[in-house]
Amino acid sequence: MNRFYSISKAATELGVSISTLRRWESEGKLVPQRTKGNQRRYSPEQIMGLVRKVTPKPDRITLAYARVSSADQKKDLERQKTVLEMYCAAQGWNFELISDLGSGMNYRKKGLQSLLQKLLNGKIERLVITHKDRLLRFGAELIFSVCEMKGVEVVIVNKGEEASFEKDLAKDVLEIITVFSARLYGSRSKKNQKLINGMKKAVKAAQ
DSSP, rough: OOOOBHHHHHHHHOOOOHHHHHHHHHTTTOOOOETTTTOOOOHHHHHHHHHHSOOOTTTEHHHHEEEESSSGGGHHHHHHHHHHHHHHHHOOOOOEEEESSSOTTTTOOHHHHHHHHHHHTTTTEEEESSSSGGGGGGGGGHHHHHHHTTTOEEEEESSSSSHHHHHHHHHHHHHHHHHHHHOOOOOTHHHHHHHHHHHHHHHHHHO
């Protein structure tokens, strides 16, 4: 008769926290059987099937990434960093924290470039972010696909929509308008200037 593992024993065998097992269950990654008393039980086959996947690699790290769009959001950046630090510490992970201040549409931010380099070099065991759009406004799915190919676990602390999404998106759009306006203003076209000013007012009014 097979010996089944309780959630605490399974966590010990896999070298992860109990909260990680609960998260994996909600994601459908590792779903246990239930006893009549509704307690979780894991089969040896389930445990052995994941041992290799979750065994930490000595040269790989957990990387936490935080970002805000502009300087007036520095308080939010510090809040993100605190949440990430507390979350990683609660899981017992040794981690490195990288933060960026810049648009979610800017792919050349220093922190993001460092993250991508570590990812492509196989240096990351796990990527932790507070919200999906903290990584990039658009294109995060591509990075998640690279993570999957590299065997990197992606942990999103809060999967709900961020309250400041519309505000941050408006800031990103204004940044794009500013970049193009520098070129259009050079043409000395009053029509272009009027168009740009109208776009800026519309975006600000929508915030």
